[in-house]
Amino acid sequence: MPPAMECIDLLAARHGFDVTWRERDWNSERYLRDGAMMPSDGIEQMADGDGVFLGAVGSPGIPDDVTLWGLLIPIRREFMQYINLRPTRLLNGLSARASEADSIDIMVVRENVEGEYSEIGGRVYRGRPDELAIQEAIFTRRGVERAARFAFELAVRRGGRLISATKSNGIIHSMPFWDEVVNDVAEEYPKIEVESVLIDALAARGVLRPDSLDVIVASNLFGDILSDLLSAVAGSIGIAPSANLNPEREFPSLFEPVHGSAPDIAGLGVANPVGQMWAGAMMLDHLGRGDAARELTDAFERVIAAGHTTRDLGGTLGTREFSDAVLEQLNK
Numbered sequence: 001m002p003p004a005m006e007c008i009d010l011l012a013a014r015h016g017f018d019v020t021w022r023e024r025d026w027n028s029e030r031y032l033r034d035g036a037m038m039p040s041d042g043i044e045q046m047a048d049g050d051g052v053f054l055g056a057v058g059s060p061g062i063p064d065d066v067t068l069w070g071l072l073i074p075i076r077r078e079f080m081q082y083i084n085l086r087p088t089r090l091l092n093g094l095s096a097r098a099s100e101a102d103s104i105d106i107m108v109v110r111e112n113v114e115g116e117y118s119e120i121g122g123r124v125y126r127g128r129p130d131e132l133a134i135q136e137a138i139f140t141r142r143g144v145e146r147a148a149r150f151a152f153e154l155a156v157r158r159g160g161r162l163i164s165a166t167k168s169n170g171i172i173h174s175m176p177f178w179d180e181v182v183n184d185v186a187e188e189y190p191k192i193e194v195e196s197v198l199i200d201a202l203a204a205r206g207v208l209r210p211d212s213l214d215v216i217v218a219s220n221l222f223g224d225i226l227s228d229l230l231s232a233v234a235g236s237i238g239i240a241p242s243a244n245l246n247p248e249r250e251f252p253s254l255f256e257p258v259h260g261s262a263p264d265i266a267g268l269g270v271a272n273p274v275g276q277m278w279a280g281a282m283m284l285d286h287l288g289r290g291d292a293a294r295e296l297t298d299a300f301e302r303v304i305a306a307g308h309t310t311r312d313l314g315g316t317l318g319t320r321e322f323s324d325a326v327l328e329q330l331n332k
């Protein structure tokens with residue numbers, strides 16, 4: 001997080017705009033100290049901000065559902081960030097894993113506030129042989145429609161194609177409904193070629209032929225899993241960014257790396273800061289600073305293209321050394 005903020009501060013100074021950070025320690029340590037990831041008025045504290053820049057959270061000391069449901073998911077829902085946009089691009093200097101693809105440029109549009117991420121359900125008869133758990137998934141016409149429409153509009157802007165991730169052969173209520181709503185929206189976009197692909201086949205295709213993918217619209221869970229997989233195919237989950245968008249801009253949007261807090265390397269100074277930096281670039285772009293955003297993505301891409309990478313990409317640089325190389329590029 002600190003190097004990504006340094007990059008943004010540097011760009012702000014050069015481009016003549018102001019950034020005021022309001023830092024919050026809403027993390028696992030806070031949970032252990034105060035019993036909550038964020039204070040009860042946390043959402044109100046953020047509501048008048050232009051954007052939320054989130055560093056990876058989570059600690060082996062606390063259950064990870066506490067991390068998500070105590071911080072990330074309430075923010076996504078309260079600020080109606082119903083789109084989670086997750087780009088995967090093969091950066092200059094990197095090779096695709098498991099395939100010969102020499103170009104990868106995919107946008108996963110993940111439905112971000114409903115679907116399989118639902119608190120509806122329950123568990124009974126804990127610890128008994130007849131113990132059971134029920135988890136309901138929620139799909140609304142409005143929710144699927146707006147995710148699909150966002151994806152179609154993106155496909156129009158990219159002059160591309162759209163794949164809808166489904167599993168309507170096995171999940172026989174919600175997924176046929178998903179397909180139906182996507183098909184209804186598709187009628188508004190007769191020029192866009194749409195393919196409905198089963199999520200398992202799509203995952204395999206993402207590994208073997210990632211260059212055959214463009215815009216993908218997916219439910220909350222499918223989009224999460226698929227985008228993690230695609231980022232690994234393009235090099236490392238350490239580089240993947242994520243924008244949680246309220247497209248109407250009634251509320252702040254949230255920008256974060258796709259990855260978690262990687263507790264196995266915490267404090268070693270070896271984490272790849274690109275996912276956080278790229279998320280920062282998406283935030284700048286969202287806030288109308290597209291030129292600064294491009295400078296930032298160009299800067300880390302040039303460092304990687306020159307063969308300077310962190311451990312996850314086969315290199316030897318630590319977080320600080322890599323970040324200093326990016327800052328040096330930005331200062332040129």
Ligand code: GGG
Nearest residue numbers: 057058064067258259260261
């Ligand atoms: N603490 C691990 C973590 O946050 N991993 C990333 C993650 O699971 N994000 C949840 C999501 O994007 O739905």
